[in-house]
Amino acid sequence: MTRPPLPIFDDASARIKVRLAEDAWNSRKPERVSLAYTPDSQWRNRAExxxxxxxxxxxxxxxxxxxxxxxxxxxxxxxxxxRIAVRFAYEYRDDGGAWFRAYGNENWEFDTDGLMRRRIASINEIPKGFPEREPSA
Known part of the structure; x- marks a missing residue:
């Protein structure tokens, strides 16, 4: 199984890869998302x-x-x-109605078939509407 675009990436193919990932994650269909990864793909997502x-x-x-x-x-x-590095932002609400925004970076590594074999994500999350702090002098 291949998942174009395939490495070695250029600007256009890297942008397509990022857009395809964004679209898949926004579908909120775990099985669909998982098909972009190798069967033994390694993940680090926050502390998991x-x-x-x-x-x-x-x-x-x-x-x-x-x-x-x-x-x-x-x-x-x-x-x-x-390899591709992305930055991202996402929002969601919990079942109590509180909204959150998360920001982060991901590092992706692909095999020759275009499947992601490694994903490392670092994420910071804050309640939406959280007051901004002024930097200390």
Whole structure:
């Protein structure tokens, strides 16, 4: 199974890869999202480390059960060879109606078939409407 665009990435193919990922995640369909990853894909998402499509599906199922009205935007940050770095922001509400916004970065590594074999995500999350702090002098 291949998942174009394939590495080695250029600007156009890296942007397409990012858009395809954004669209898949916004579908909130864990099985669909998992097909972009190798069967033994390694993930680090915040403090959770997992490997394999089955665990990806389990993780995303839990995530979207508690993150309602999830909406994600991904932006290409950098690319080189078979790797892409993105920055992202997403919003969601919990079942109590509170809204949250998360920001972060992801590093992706692909195999020759265009499947992601490694994903490292660093995410910061704040309640939406949280007052901005002035930097200390």
């Amino acid at each position: 480390i997992s490997a394999g499509r089955n665990l990806i599906v389990e993780y995303l199922t839990r995530k979207w059960a508690r993150e309602l009205e999830y909406r994600l935007i991904k932006e290409l940050w950098a690319y080189h060879g078979n």
